[in-house]
Amino acid sequence: MRLHRLWLCGVTLVVLSETVCSAPEKQGSSQRLLPARRVGRVGLIDRSGRWVLQPYFTDVGPWCDGMAVVKLGSKRGYCDSSGKVAIPVHFDSMTEFKSGRAFAKVDKLYGIFDRKGKWIVEPKFSDCRPYSEGLATVQSDGKWGLVDTVGKPVVPLQFQEAYSLSEGLAAVKSEGKWGYVDTAGKVVIPLQFEDAYSFSEGVASVKLQGKYGFINKSGNWVIPAQFDFAYNFFEGLARVKVNGKLGYCDSKGNLIIQPQFDTAWDVKEGVALVERDKKMGFLRKDGTWLVEPSLQSADRFSSGLAAVATKSADGGKLWGFVDTTGKEIIPCQFTSVGAFSDGLARVTEADRDGYINKRGDYVWREESNAAAAAARKRERSFIAYGKVERVTRADDLITICATEKESVAVARALPGYEVVMPIEGAYALFTGDVKWRELRSESVRLVDAVPELLIIAEDPAAEAAFEKLPDPAAASLSADQTIPGVFARLRSHSYTITLQKQHTIEFPHLWRLKKDATGKTATTVENLVPSSSGQKVDLPKGAARIWPSQLRSAWGFVDVTDKFVVAPQFSSAGNFTEGLAPVEKDKKFGYVDESGTVAIPVELAYASVFSEGLAGASVTGKKAGFIDKTGKFVIEEQFEAVGEFKEGLAAVKKDGKIGFIDKTGQSVFPATYPEAGGFSEGLARVRQDGLWGYVDKTGKLVIPAQFKVALDFHEGLAPATLDQKQSGFIDKTGTFVIPARYEDLGPFSEGLARIKQGGKWGAIDKQGKIVVEPRFLWMEDFSEGLAGASLSNQKAGFINRIGQFVTPEIYSQVSKFENGIAIGFAGNVVFMDKTGKVVWRVGSN
Numbered sequence: 001m002r003l004h005r006l007w008l009c010g011v012t013l014v015v016l017s018e019t020v021c022s023a024p025e026k027q028g029s030s031q032r033l034l035p036a037r038r039v040g041r042v043g044l045i046d047r048s049g050r051w052v053l054q055p056y057f058t059d060v061g062p063w064c065d066g067m068a069v070v071k072l073g074s075k076r077g078y079c080d081s082s083g084k085v086a087i088p089v090h091f092d093s094m095t096e097f098k099s100g101r102a103f104a105k106v107d108k109l110y111g112i113f114d115r116k117g118k119w120i121v122e123p124k125f126s127d128c129r130p131y132s133e134g135l136a137t138v139q140s141d142g143k144w145g146l147v148d149t150v151g152k153p154v155v156p157l158q159f160q161e162a163y164s165l166s167e168g169l170a171a172v173k174s175e176g177k178w179g180y181v182d183t184a185g186k187v188v189i190p191l192q193f194e195d196a197y198s199f200s201e202g203v204a205s206v207k208l209q210g211k212y213g214f215i216n217k218s219g220n221w222v223i224p225a226q227f228d229f230a231y232n233f234f235e236g237l238a239r240v241k242v243n244g245k246l247g248y249c250d251s252k253g254n255l256i257i258q259p260q261f262d263t264a265w266d267v268k269e270g271v272a273l274v275e276r277d278k279k280m281g282f283l284r285k286d287g288t289w290l291v292e293p294s295l296q297s298a299d300r301f302s303s304g305l306a307a308v309a310t311k312s313a314d315g316g317k318l319w320g321f322v323d324t325t326g327k328e329i330i331p332c333q334f335t336s337v338g339a340f341s342d343g344l345a346r347v348t349e350a351d352r353d354g355y356i357n358k359r360g361d362y363v364w365r366e367e368s369n370a371a372a373a374a375a376r377k378r379e380r381s382f383i384a385y386g387k388v389e390r391v392t393r394a395d396d397l398i399t400i401c402a403t404e405k406e407s408v409a410v411a412r413a414l415p416g417y418e419v420v421m422p423i424e425g426a427y428a429l430f431t432g433d434v435k436w437r438e439l440r441s442e443s444v445r446l447v448d449a450v451p452e453l454l455i456i457a458e459d460p461a462a463e464a465a466f467e468k469l470p471d472p473a474a475a476s477l478s479a480d481q482t483i484p485g486v487f488a489r490l491r492s493h494s495y496t497i498t499l500q501k502q503h504t505i506e507f508p509h510l511w512r513l514k515k516d517a518t519g520k521t522a523t524t525v526e527n528l529v530p531s532s533s534g535q536k537v538d539l540p541k542g543a544a545r546i547w548p549s550q551l552r553s554a555w556g557f558v559d560v561t562d563k564f565v566v567a568p569q570f571s572s573a574g575n576f577t578e579g580l581a582p583v584e585k586d587k588k589f590g591y592v593d594e595s596g597t598v599a600i601p602v603e604l605a606y607a608s609v610f611s612e613g614l615a616g617a618s619v620t621g622k623k624a625g626f627i628d629k630t631g632k633f634v635i636e637e638q639f640e641a642v643g644e645f646k647e648g649l650a651a652v653k654k655d656g657k658i659g660f661i662d663k664t665g666q667s668v669f670p671a672t673y674p675e676a677g678g679f680s681e682g683l684a685r686v687r688q689d690g691l692w693g694y695v696d697k698t699g700k701l702v703i704p705a706q707f708k709v710a711l712d713f714h715e716g717l718a719p720a721t722l723d724q725k726q727s728g729f730i731d732k733t734g735t736f737v738i739p740a741r742y743e744d745l746g747p748f749s750e751g752l753a754r755i756k757q758g759g760k761w762g763a764i765d766k767q768g769k770i771v772v773e774p775r776f777l778w779m780e781d782f783s784e785g786l787a788g789a790s791l792s793n794q795k796a797g798f799i800n801r802i803g804q805f806v807t808p809e810i811y812s813q814v815s816k817f818e819n820g821i822a823i824g825f826a827g828n829v830v831f832m833d834k835t836g837k838v839v840w841r842v843g844s845n
Contacts (some may be wrong), residue, residue: 035060037353049364052083064096087117098131121151132164155185166198176735189219200232223253234266257287263758269301291326302339330360548573565596578610600631616642635665646678669699680712703734714747738768749781772803783816807836
């Protein structure tokens with residue numbers, strides 16, 4: 001994993017955006033359960049503050065169609081309006097419920113299920129969008145169409161792109177042109193537009209000959225194409241862009257509010273939120289000011305109140321609320337707030353969550369850390385006595401077998417949790433938060449479990465000894481050790497736990513009870529495996545076992561104990577790729593492997609990172625070739641410059657021109673271009689006459705050189721710009737499928753792409769819809785559902801796919817998530833899981 005330095009400057013303005021599904025609750029909105037936090041976990045409370053769904057999860061909500069998503073790490077499920085987990089928490093991706101249906105992703109394919117978790121359509125779609133007006137938009141074999149609630153195609157899957165149904169029509173694209181179909185699949189507005197959006201208030205924004213206007217449902221122009229860009233109508237006004245500035249027009253095309261803003265939001269409750277010269281304000285629909293641009297940050301109105309922020313004493317932000325007259329109703333005292341809904345707003349003050357009413361009074365507030373810790377300490381731990389022969393699981397029912405003939409139903413775990421199998425028939429450990437039922441067995445005895453805390457032991461004295469345990473350092477059990485009388489204390493299910501035949505355990509604290517001179521078990525404990533710098537420790541899955549570290553002016557490599565396993569001796573050292581890291585000493589290069597051994601001698605004049613088993617290298621320093629992982633040249637030094645191998649081909653420079661070779665060194669097409677990138681999704685960028693286009697693997701120029709800037713394809717789309725001012729996304733025909741309207745952008749990753757508007761970063765989906773409002777000073781690509789981001793020029797954390805921070809903003813550097821783990825730097829190097837919990841910390845050099 002790579003650490004990315006945050007190059008941040010200036011100040012940032014925050015616009016809060018809370019994702020809320022407005023579908024009515026069958027139980028009545030006044031009875032809706034509320035997400036609440038306790039000791040870092042989230043559950044649901046009612047309006048009296050009573051826990052209805054215990055706080056076992058990393059996130060809960062929002063509510064849609066009477067159902068709410070529950071998240072546990074990277075997994076998702078659903079709870080119903082009674083707070084019961086109705087659909088197991090084991091899906092990688094899910095959509096919100098609409099029309100009693102939702103989509104879930106299994107092995108890269110989406111299927112449709114109902115409120116009870118029953119599959120209506122087994123997973124077969126490669127992509128999907130939620131139901132709207134009884135139909136859902138789905139993709140299969142690269143083609144889009146619409147299906148009904150039983151998965152039957154209503155609009156055939158034949159289009160290049162398709163939007164969700166809105167006001168009886170859906171925008172569709174074929175051969176680069178957009179039009180509209182009705183619910184019968186009939187094309188009612190011919191495919192003729194360069195871009196098109198969903199209908200709202202009877203009209204839709206479309207693009208023709210480079211300009212945007214509005215058409216009605218007959219396809220007739222109601223506002224001629226005259227704007228640089230146009231958004232949907234809300235409350236009778238639509239945002240439009242002219243000469244780079246945003247304003248508002250009415251249904252006749254009259255500019256009610258002249259284009260003058262850097263950023264603007266849709267009208268809500270009769271008021272528009274706008275930004276000009278890095279200050280925010282509120283405009284009435286008639287163009288008069290409710291609050292002139294003077295605010296550091298603000299959110300749109302909801303239920304008659306809008307969140308606004310002032311600068312705090314430490315340079316941060318404190319949030320409060322104003323009413324529709326601009327009067328401050330609730331003072332600015334909160335570090336974060338959500339929008340009001342059903343008379344309540346979620347707030348954070350002094351690191352404690354709560355809900356306030358419109359008077360600013362708390363109706364519920366999270367316990368203080370001390371109070372929560374005290375409550376946790378009073379709860380009983382889970383201990384199983386007796387030799388465990390077998391552990392099985394059927395659905396969510398866990399069974400411990402004390403003997404081969406006797407099996408006892410021990411517990412019913414929350415959906416989505418896994419059972420870790422016993423160690424060679426002696427012990428059993430479970431991960432996750434589990435509610436245990438009463439056990440009816442003499443051979444195995446249980447007491448109630450506390451969330452995130454499990455103990456399993458043979459000896460009854462362990463229960464008494466548990467209360468006296470200190471917090472030990474992480475330790476590991478070697479393969480040849482025996483563990484009679486051992487019990488494991490696991491403080492958090494976020495630890496990675498691996499139980500194998502050789503008794504290797506990652507990260508739990510392992511202890512055993514001391515025995516006195518007579519052999520009886522005492523109530524004191526000793527660390528089974530002392531923590532020391534020489535002790536082997538298993539790292540999180542996917543992490544390198546050592547990494548570069550600098551001591552004074554020299555670089556070496558350290559392990560997780562912060563001990564140098566490769567002494568500081570190099571003038572520079574790189575990160576590991578494919579098991580090898582490049583190092584430099586006395587202007588010569590070589591490679592170190594993950595055991596700390598110099599795998600390729602430091603004798604090269606040039607060396608690059610390994611990719612697809614090969615790395616660019618040079619001995620002479622005059623020409624470059626490629627070496628394998630033994631250091632042998634498999635492609636001789638003959639090129640002026642070389643790139644990385646991607647999709648079996650590498651760009652190389654010869655006689656001042658760039659072409660591509662395969663892994664045998666053979667040219668696949670002649671060197672003709674002054675500049676080129678690597679292959680991605682079958683295409684490579686090439687520059688010709690100062691402009692960029694794309695070639696395929698035969699060398700054919702399949703997209704003519706026409707772009708000032710063009711980047712690699714990811715997920716079928718590539719960032720590109722025609723004029724170096726505004727960027728958008730093109731498909732593999734070279735057509736802009738997302739218009740060039742952004743200041744900067746990044747590639748698509750997991751269905752989302754970074755975009756920059758008004759000097760701030762956010763994210764869009766493949767329809768160009770903003771899903772993360774541009775409010776971040778810095779932002780990374782999404783990886784495993786999270787992206788590094790920062791609201792200031794000092795610290796960064798990770799946000800989810802709707803722009804909410806799920807980890808603290810405390811890191812100066814962060815990596816992407818890989819295999820559920822990311823690396824951050826906050827004084828020293830830490831490994832964190834997706835909740836932000838530190839699972840390993842390296843001491844500071």
